[in-house]
Amino acid sequence: MSLPRFYCPDRNLLVQGGELPLEAAHHAVRVLRMGSGEELVLFDGQGGEFRTRILTVDGLRVAVAAGSFDPVERESPLRTVLIQGLCATEKMDWIFQKAVELGVTALWAVPMERSVIRLKGEREARRLEHWRKVVLSACAQCGRNRVPELRVLGALQDCWDQLPEPGLRLLLNPEGRHGRADLVLPDGTVVLLVGPEGGLSTAEIDQAHRAGFVDGRIGPRILRTETAALAVLATLQSRHEDWTL
Known part of the structure; x- marks a missing residue:
C-alpha cells in the first residue's frame, strides 16, 4: 500500500x-x-520526493522528521499543453x-465566446487558487x-504568442479531417485546444487555424468538453510510450 503524500513547498522542511x-x-x-510514528511522503513540486515520519501531533501542529530523498520521476516523456475553454x-x-x-504539462483556462462563466478580478483570483489546490491534490x-x-488567460488571442515551439497544435473539432493515424507526434510539445460546452465559434476556429492549429477528429461521436481532452491525452500517452498497458 502506498504512503500518504502531501505537497509542501518548503524545501528546508523536507530536508x-x-x-x-x-x-x-x-x-x-x-x-x-x-498519528506519531506513521510514515508519509512530502514533495515540493520541483522533482523528487522525501519519505519521512510523524514525530509528534499536538492539535494541528504536526512535526515530522528529516526526510530521506528519492529522486524518482513520474513525468510523461511527451510535453502537452491543454488550452481549455x-x-x-x-x-x-x-x-x-x-x-x-x-500527465499534462500545462493547463491554460481561457474564456471563449460560448463560455457560460466569466472570471474577473477577485473571482478570478479565487478560482485560480481553487484550481491550484485541485492540481496539487491530483499530483499528491x-x-x-x-x-x-496553471494559467488563466483573458482571451483566446492571448494564447497565440505564448505557444511553445516546435510542436503539434491540435484543435479538437468533431468536423475535423485528421484522425489519430494522420497525426505524427513531434519532438516538441503537443498543444490541445478544446472549446467550452457549446464548442468554439467559427471565428475562434479561424483564429486557431491562422495560429497553426490543425483540426483533429476523435471519432464518429461528439464528446462533451469534459471528455474530449482527456480521451486525446490518454491516446497520446499510449502512443508515446508513457503507458505500458
Whole structure:
C-alpha cells in the first residue's frame, strides 16, 4: 500500500524536518487520522520526493522528521499543453484533475465566446487558487512530483504568442479531417485546444487555424468538453510510450 503524500513547498522542511503546513497537517490528522510514528511522503513540486515520519501531533501542529530523498520521476516523456475553454466549475475541476493524472504539462483556462462563466478580478483570483489546490491534490494522489503549470488567460488571442515551439497544435473539432493515424507526434510539445460546452465559434476556429492549429477528429461521436481532452491525452500517452498497458 502506498504512503500518504502531501505537497509542501518548503524545501528546508523536507530536508531538515519541522512542522507541516496547516493544510497538510489538517489532512493528515483530521482526514486520514494519522498519528506519531506513521510514515508519509512530502514533495515540493520541483522533482523528487522525501519519505519521512510523524514525530509528534499536538492539535494541528504536526512535526515530522528529516526526510530521506528519492529522486524518482513520474513525468510523461511527451510535453502537452491543454488550452481549455472555460466551462461550469465542476467540469473544470474534473478536467484539470484528470488531465494531471494523465500527465499534462500545462493547463491554460481561457474564456471563449460560448463560455457560460466569466472570471474577473477577485473571482478570478479565487478560482485560480481553487484550481491550484485541485492540481496539487491530483499530483499528491497520482504520484507526480512536478506540478503542471496553471494559467488563466483573458482571451483566446492571448494564447497565440505564448505557444511553445516546435510542436503539434491540435484543435479538437468533431468536423475535423485528421484522425489519430494522420497525426505524427513531434519532438516538441503537443498543444490541445478544446472549446467550452457549446464548442468554439467559427471565428475562434479561424483564429486557431491562422495560429497553426490543425483540426483533429476523435471519432464518429461528439464528446462533451469534459471528455474530449482527456480521451486525446490518454491516446497520446499510449502512443508515446508513457503507458505500458
